[in-house]
Amino acid sequence: MKMSVKEFAELTGVSVRTLHYYDEINLLKPAEIDENNGYRFYDKTALERMQEILFYRELDFPLKSICEILSSPDYDKQKALTEQKKLLILKKERLERIISAIDNAEESEAVMKALNNNDYEVARKQYESEAKERWGKTEAYKEHAEKTKDYSKDKWQSITDGLDSIFGEFAECMKSGSTPDSEAAKALTEKLQKHITDNFYTCTKEILSGLGQMYVCDERFTQNIDKHGVGTAKFVNKAIIEYCK
Numbered sequence: 001m002k003m004s005v006k007e008f009a010e011l012t013g014v015s016v017r018t019l020h021y022y023d024e025i026n027l028l029k030p031a032e033i034d035e036n037n038g039y040r041f042y043d044k045t046a047l048e049r050m051q052e053i054l055f056y057r058e059l060d061f062p063l064k065s066i067c068e069i070l071s072s073p074d075y076d077k078q079k080a081l082t083e084q085k086k087l088l089i090l091k092k093e094r095l096e097r098i099i100s101a102i103d104n105a106e107e108s109e110a111v112m113k114a115l116n117n118n119d120y121e122v123a124r125k126q127y128e129s130e131a132k133e134r135w136g137k138t139e140a141y142k143e144h145a146e147k148t149k150d151y152s153k154d155k156w157q158s159i160t161d162g163l164d165s166i167f168g169e170f171a172e173c174m175k176s177g178s179t180p181d182s183e184a185a186k187a188l189t190e191k192l193q194k195h196i197t198d199n200f201y202t203c204t205k206e207i208l209s210g211l212g213q214m215y216v217c218d219e220r221f222t223q224n225i226d227k228h229g230v231g232t233a234k235f236v237n238k239a240i241i242e243y244c245k
Contacts, residue, residue, distance in 0.1 A: 001044045005030070008042040012050050027067045028053060052077070055084045059091065060152040091154070143201040159199045166192050170236050171228035180238035189243040192236075205244040212240035 009016045022028040023040070028049055030040035049070065056066045069075060151159075170188050178184045189208075196203040196211075203211075215221045215233045225233040 001047070002031075003042045003047075005040040005042065008046070008050075012047070012054070014050070014054075022053075025063065025067060027063060027070070052080065055081075055088070059084065059087050060154065062150045065150050094154075147200060159195075162195055162199075163192075166195060167225045167232060167236065168228045170225075170239070171232040174232060174235040175229060180235060181242040185235075185239040186243055189236075189239045192240075208240055209244050212237040212244075 003011065005016050005019055009019055019028065019030075019040070023030060028046060031043040031046050032041040033039070034041070052070060053066055056069070061069075069080070166188065169191075170185075173182075173184050173188060176184075193203045193208050196208075201207075215225055216237045222233040225236060
């Protein structure tokens with residue numbers, strides 16, 4: 001199979017100009033370039049790579065990240081396709097919820113309000129600004145800025161939901177009668193520390209202790225955590241204190 005750049009563009013639904021740009025950034029190179037006239041030609045291998053690029057673009061991955069992923073020596077195409085499918089299913093389910101909300105919009109304005117993500121974005125940006133002012137010169141903040149710079153809204157939402165889920169588990173642990181120094185509380189504290197490290201910055205015990213204090217000293221954090229049960233923020237802080245001893 002050998003296609004001109006125009007034929008390849010028509011088949012993939014990507015403009016010729018975009019294909020030229022992908023070539024420039026080494027994301028997708030043509031299989032062959034005619035030395036006489038500079039015409040680009042694409043083959044089956046290029047088509048397969050374009051398919052992977054389009055999957056990642058559908059998931060809102062930035063081009064820089066796609067290039068790094070596909071160029072990695074450890075890249076596993078089959079595993080990547082499996083993960084892409086999972087993410088696309090999640091995106092499909094979210095779109096179905098939005099469509100359902102539109103269908104029910106006349107019956108309940110609250111449905112559409114529940115889908116509005118503006119409050120979350122405003123709060124996140126406000127916290128980001130405060131964090132930069134407070135920790136902008138620290139290594140942890142620099143690591144945070146580098147790691148999160150390409151996060152999409154869906155990525156941020158997934159991370160936030162994961163953190164909220166952990167606080168929910170802390171609440172259940174507290175309600176079950178476990179103490180902050182119990183093995184159950186310790187396991188959850190380790191899970192919290194790992195979640196922060198995986199998604200934001202290396203969460204040392206010193207940093208974790210500071211976060212624990214913030215959870216009880218900043219009423220915004222306390223209110224958010226205590227929605228799972230009054231006293232959850234204090235329980236989390238005490239569990240962190242015990243864990244960091």
